[in-house]
Amino acid sequence: MPYNHKKIEAKWQKYWKQKKLFTAKDSVNGKKNYYHLTMFLYPSGNAHIGHWYNFAGADVFARFKMMEGYNVMSPTGFDAFGLPAENAAIQHGVPPEKWTLSNIKTMTKQLESMGNIYDWSRVIITCLPEYYKWNQWIFLQMYKKGLAYRKKVAANWCPSCKTVLANEQAEGGKCNRCGSSVEQKEVTQWLLKITAYADRLLEDLETLDWPERTKSMQKNWIGRSEGAELEFPIEDSELKITVFTTRADTLSGVTYLVLAPEHPLLKILDARIRNKNSVRDYIEGSKHKTELDRMTNVKEKTGVELQGIKVINPFNKKIIPVWMSDYVLGGYGTGAVMAVPAHDDRDFEFAKKFELPIIQVISENGKTNKLETAYLEDGVMVNSGELDNLPNNIAKDRIIESIGAKKKVNYKFRDWLISRQRYWGAPIPMIYCKECGTVPVPERDLPVVLPKIKDYLPDGLGRSPLAKSEKFLKVRCPECGAMAERETDTMDTFVDSSWYYLRYVDPKNKKVFADSNKIKDWLPVKMYVGGPEHAVMHLLYARFFTKFLYDEGYLDFKEPFLSLRHQGMIIGPDGQKMSKSRGNVIDPDALVEKFGADSMRVYLCFMAEYSQGGTWDPTGILGAYRFLNRVCDLFSKLDLGKKIKTENGFNSKEHKDLNRILHKTIKKVGEDIVDFKFNTAISSLMILLNETEKRRGLLNKNMADIFLKIIVPFAPHLAEELWQKIGNKKSVHLESWPEFNKHLIEDEEIELLIQVNGKLRDKVMIHRGASQGETEKLVLARERVKEFVGTGKPKKIIFVQDRLINIVL
């Protein structure tokens, strides 16, 4: 039988659909629920090979769980709000909704062609009011608790387009629409107080089965540091400059302070600054740098001294100068740092460049030495008066105590800015009334529906295009009834994806975001699969939402995703990241047409370790296609006559060997799938096929069944076809994962490696469990070993049972 993948795949996809094999029922007798989730996708237009790679591996795992006996739910959906739809609207005049929904239609078709076990009855589309109503509802709950608030924040601003820009749109300080210089402008924005959850987000990481690298990125992102706030009085003034430092021990080594250009004291001090013009120029200049530019180009440090301003070191009362530089960020700590060039790299460079004094206060040996670079290690105090010779970490607390500073915990991460001056997002449900101030939209009035508009360009005042819709903007105040205005900002799309996993358990509910019983049935998510690019933001935001809803009593768990795995990225054949602009995007449809979904799945699983990803090799799929062809061929020519049916037990060594290989493969494939090592699972299936082909006649019905069952997760269509072809009536997906026989897989004889002086010189077959004495005797008697050992006595013999012996001369 030739391998007709097109016919086979269409046939079984239809069959699975008809039998509703993958529609997840809320509960099934005798089965535990298993919620398996793959990050939903952005409807950009076409599914690309990266989606396939991601979803194929995830589906292998989900199918395996199903065969392990779980009631698996594996939903999918679309993260449908976002900038590209709006850009398409501006450039091509297509309404974002139309663009998005039509992309969803195309991509749904493409996804269906994969044959994954998605439950299509639970699809979520975040741009529909029935979904984003609950965004707004959660926002209101946060507002009630004081976790949603408004604040003035610096944003990238294009003075010509009159709009706020994303960092991506402001690369190199130029607006990517019109090329004008981007400025930093203060804008009032909505934020969510994620920092209130900092410690819990940090602590609960310990409870999760997540990649260590992801946990560590989250830890670093949160950036908890324990330190102290120290006050430096300004000379001849009542004012003080407060700095945050984790290195209070280095206080006597402070030779200047540095303020961020946006530090509020600068305005107040302006009158006293002698070099006003250079200071103002510097501040003006820094407004044209994006935050990323400021962080990236720190090699060439810039700065200007605030002449006329001096501060007093609270510890040794020394008078020191104050500088301003953009390597200090306004948003972190207090926006001011104490500079200790002797013990901080950045301060060291800055001091060298501007010829500021460098005073060493910690040293390895109690002596001062000429420093070539900053000394960052611990040591004992020097140049610090009565503290000299104390270990620096003890001195730290003494200093904090003696100047009466308060200890403080600082976090690097900031509250989450969710305001977007864009059209294509969920409206923030707030109303501004002249009389009553900021009034939340009453819950009964939700959703605040995004109006259909015609002009998607910003309104020229920096507001979202929604401000142009009078019908949307003007509204009666829910409290006093007077005419008021709606908030025109929409929400960051990360809000949509911060709770979508909750909605899948009850996607059509109109009364609550999800029924509490269904939440109990399914949640939290057992396995979550998605890209490492989400290691920080999405995953942190989702954890924050879960913790908030837990606190509010809606959930009985504190973490949304118990296990997490990342897929790697597929790079284009030219070694570049795939993107439309580079023109190196691979169209999966053509490959599916030619080789079939199963070949695609097998190849994508085989090409690299799942978490690693790799370069797309257009010819690589041939290997997978050949493999499936050979499987197809093997089973078509299988002799299902009397001989095989009546055979029980094994009638030859060959037969026993084949069975051992089969059982080893069951073990290996199962373990590899659990570890997301799909590449080596496929490789062991290929070995099994090679070995079986050598012993064609020996595959009986029982062995053939097992063979097909362990291929199911990778090539489900072909496995189903062959399964029913060899006489099975029900779907192979209803079968359970075969068990391997522990005793059967142990080889009786072991190949022992013989090394002389650590170099491999010989090998010998020996029975399992042979003792050291027995082995030595056997090995030392071998001609080849004698050649190397000669007449000398071995100095030492290293013996690792069942593995190797190393004779050291």
Added chain:
RNA sequence: GCCCAGGUGGCGAAACUGGCAGACGUACACGCUUCAGGUGCGUGCGACCGCAAGGUCAUGCGGGUUCAACUCCCGCCCUGGGCACCA
């Protein structure tokens, strides 16, 4: 700059807990099969020396620990991901 990964044959890769480096697959070469081939089957395939047996070298670079290092430690180089308004 900061945080996180990774670097192994022509190519994709594998290697358990420190124990045969290169499984499996591709490409290539040769042979058989075929009217034909992006067919099927077989053999070979890290580099160097050698007719061979075998030997030496080899996992980004430089050092170290060890009987033994792709694996552990120290220093460096390169590539990729993230850095808060792309999702």
